[in-house]
Amino acid sequence: MSDPRGSNPAPPGAGSTTSAPSGAAPAESWTIQRVLAWAASDFKERGLETPRLEAEILLAHVLGVERLRLILDAHKPLDPAELARFREVIKRRRSGEPVAYVVGEREFYGLVFQVDRRVLIPRQDTEILVDVALEATRHRDLSGRALDLCTGSGCVAIAFARARPTWQVTGADLSPDALEVARGNALRLGVIWGVRFVSGDLYEAVGPEERFELITANPPYIPSGEIPDLDRQIRDFEPRLALDGGQDGLSLLPAIAQGGFARLTPGGTLAVEIGAGQSDAVVALLERTGFVDVRRHKDYGGHERVVSGRKPAPERSPAIDGAASD
Numbered sequence: 001m002s003d004p005r006g007s008n009p010a011p012p013g014a015g016s017t018t019s020a021p022s023g024a025a026p027a028e029s030w031t032i033q034r035v036l037a038w039a040a041s042d043f044k045e046r047g048l049e050t051p052r053l054e055a056e057i058l059l060a061h062v063l064g065v066e067r068l069r070l071i072l073d074a075h076k077p078l079d080p081a082e083l084a085r086f087r088e089v090i091k092r093r094r095s096g097e098p099v100a101y102v103v104g105e106r107e108f109y110g111l112v113f114q115v116d117r118r119v120l121i122p123r124q125d126t127e128i129l130v131d132v133a134l135e136a137t138r139h140r141d142l143s144g145r146a147l148d149l150c151t152g153s154g155c156v157a158i159a160f161a162r163a164r165p166t167w168q169v170t171g172a173d174l175s176p177d178a179l180e181v182a183r184g185n186a187l188r189l190g191v192i193w194g195v196r197f198v199s200g201d202l203y204e205a206v207g208p209e210e211r212f213e214l215i216t217a218n219p220p221y222i223p224s225g226e227i228p229d230l231d232r233q234i235r236d237f238e239p240r241l242a243l244d245g246g247q248d249g250l251s252l253l254p255a256i257a258q259g260g261f262a263r264l265t266p267g268g269t270l271a272v273e274i275g276a277g278q279s280d281a282v283v284a285l286l287e288r289t290g291f292v293d294v295r296r297h298k299d300y301g302g303h304e305r306v307v308s309g310r311k312p313a314p315e316r317s318p319a320i321d322g323a324a325s326d
């Protein structure tokens with residue numbers, strides 16, 4: 001649908017009102033339905049992949065309602081202030097800013113996380129990392145210590161802490177700015193007492209004597225040379241520190257694996273998110289480091305997304321086992 005006022009591609013409300021000036025023919029008012037159709041068409045022309053959905057998310061955000069309300073109130077006109085706010089968010093989206101930053105939130109693992117440009121937007125693909133962490137700790141759901149490296153918005157640490165409320169969870173990140181966002185999320189999602197957030201370069205964020213039954217990490221893993229070719233909404237808006245994995249994308253992996261082996265308790269699990277084509281290298285690295293039961297896990301899209309390994313537990317001596325069972 002083209003702009004009903006002709007070929008003017010300006011967002012609704014730009015220099016117009018919802019009613020016709022006196023003496024002029026009555027103008028169609030900017031109802032929810034009409035505004036949505038206009039925005040979806042505009043986004044489509046600009047090549048956005050899900051134009052209608054994005055238009056709905058943005059309008060629901062501006063009006064402070066659930067998306068369903070847009071259907072129920074389809075014929076309700078927007079007032080000038082609402083139109084002005086909608087125009088502002090459309091402008092931001094047109095500039096390439098991701099919808100999640102514009103509305104300030106993204107759902108992950110059934111929880112709503114606040115996000116802004118200080119953190120990577122949580123991806124659905126990363127939910128498998130939480131699944132792997134929960135599966136690896138199923139046998140000891142009563143207590144344990146978990147470390148989530150490269151925690152960003154805290155999405156993995158918080159989703160895990162909600163499912164394992166008796167565990168002590170630590171989220172660590174090099175970026176103090178990201179940790180502020182993570183703390184806010186922990187507070188709003190009711191796990192502020194179960195999760196602490198600490199800053200530092202990988203394991204330097206925690207004390208040298210600290211040990212964990214589980215370590216998760218979603219490190220930056222995009223090769224530096226591929227960053228210029230990323231979609232604009234990732235490249236120009238998400239933190240470079242969250243994306244750039246060095247020359248081969250795997251620059252943090254050796255330290256994550258070796259530090260993990262040193263800090264896991266026997267039998268503990270390391271689970272790391274990886275990018276396309278990285279699984280063979282990461283499986284080999286974990287095996288070389290001494291991990292056993294090294295596995296690849298596919299995300300919901302069928303891509304190898306996580307590699308996990310277990311630190312071997314010392315073999316139990318048959319004599320001691322025998323004595324223990326006497």
Ligand SMILES: C[S@@+](CC[C@H](N)C(=O)[O-])C[C@H]1O[C@@H](n2cnc3c(N)ncnc32)[C@H](O)[C@@H]1O
Nearest residue numbers: 122150151152173174175201202218219220242
């Ligand atoms: C890919 S993002 C992951 C964020 C979040 N865990 C998620 O899954 O959405 C990577 C994160 O690693 C952090 N980071 C980068 N280098 C780091 C380092 N050397 N030590 C600790 N954190 C680092 C970045 O600040 C960023 O928050």
